[in-house]
Amino acid sequence: MTIMDYLNNNMATFLQSLMRHIEIVAISVLIGAFVSIPLGIYLTRHKRLALFVLAFAGTVQTIPGLVMLGFALILFGIGLMPALIVLSIYSILPILRNTYIGISQVDSSYVEAGRGIGMTDFQVLFKVELPLAASSIMSGIRISTVYTVSWATLAGMIGAGGLGDLIWTGLSTYNKTYILAGALPSAILAFVFSGLLGLLQRVLTPKGIRGESA
């Protein structure tokens, strides 16, 4: 049985797995971004805390995905929820770090110019710092998304569904077709997400500084 045969016979199941996979990635990265962008901004205002938090997040990142999923399984049981929790945690670090670095690297003269001409702290953040850091933040989101696409295959192990299901089924039954039917689309998915987000990154980078960051 080739992959094409498999796809022809099981299109509905396959599409369902694919959609579930995309869903897991999208929700995890969105949660990650909602947590880490505000946190990253907060950390740029509290640099000493930042060192600690970034070091901690870095340590969490080194815990293997399987171990994390194991913990999640013990704590939250089987299903979508524990997978989303683990993947959201993983997606935080790249976005957090890029938000922090992106804003920290905005030249302090711009911030002072903003304050000096009478912007409130809020206006300095939204009119100066965030636009100038947009490219860096978006690149963090892109990295997170690509990672999450691959980590999400592990989520199949704890019953969250997605392309991981096909891979695990294939692995446990020595069925090459199943493995490829799960692995190839998830690799393609990573490329597609990366490309789309790269495009979005370019659009969100303010025109006047595109040359430098492209």
Next chain:
Amino acid sequence: MIHFQNVTKRYGEKIVLKNLNLEIRKGEFVVLIGPSGCGKTTTLKMINRLIEPDSGRIFINGEDASKQNAVELRRKIGYVIQQIGLFPNMTVEQNIAIVPKLLKYPKEEWQSIVRSLLKLVDMPYEDYAHKYPSELSGGQQQRIGVLRALAVSPPIVLMDEPFGALDPITRDSLQEEVRRIQKKLKKTIVFVTHDMGEALRMADTIVFMNEGRIVQKAAPEEMLRNPADSIISTFMGRHITSGRQSVPLYAEDFMRTKVLKVPKTSKTLECIELMSRRDVNSLIVIEDDETYFGTVTIEEIKQHGKAGRNISELVSNETITIGRKEDARTALDRLLESAANYLIVLNDDLTVAGIVTRTSTAKALGEALWGEMPA
């Protein structure tokens, strides 16, 4: 207009300002100058409360600055910093319109402000309003920086080494422009620099600071004639003149550096067009490697020039040239002897440094004698 009363500022152990008292009058152009770390920038930033004093008070228009809302205060005070102050993510128009927008001016109003300000510095709205700072030269960026500070016509404008990063020629013309704008709009300007030449050219009053104190506050002429302290004399370097010692002057001290140069491959018509646009009757012609080639006059082109031909065939090399380090006296003698009304000053590598004219000589002599001269 601005009044410092016993202002002191410390950073940890280090005292940056010691019991500073300073009065700045309405419409006055005050330059704060001194060695780095003397407290001049701190003083400036206290006016718009980017830095708060530890003790003492600052009054603006009779009102205690610390009792006003800092953000609102800053919107009423123009602020120009070094080149980098323009926001790279905003166009020229957006940069200039920031403060009017913060103050919720209606769109028609801030648009007309942008137009009229750009007109003030000869940068047509159509050509520049929608460009980003990265598309402008350093001098143009800083012009926009100045305009941004003027957008809501604040009575006070603070300038923190605004021209420090510019080349000398651009700096010269911006200094003239700011001086002209200040005269026209009657602003109170507080200007920080470490360049004595700039201070002498621009200031009504120079405030010389050192180690957190004001060493001397005086008009430029007065400071040149009677520096209160040896550190001021050192700082003024070649600008200082006293009856006893005369500073050697070179041709370069007499020259004007803003000159029109064209490559020898230029066409006759474009030269004529350039001359009429800039209102001059001769041009300096240079080789491809920028070394001096000769001069060409408008009469020469009109009599012998043919449309579309290179000007190289019309160039005369009769104009007298002189090295920039030659004695100023020699330069003056040769200028007076010569039939032409200018000399070409050459750098060591034979590129053109500038020209000496009777006007530039008179101006340089005047500056040597009395300090600042009107442009």
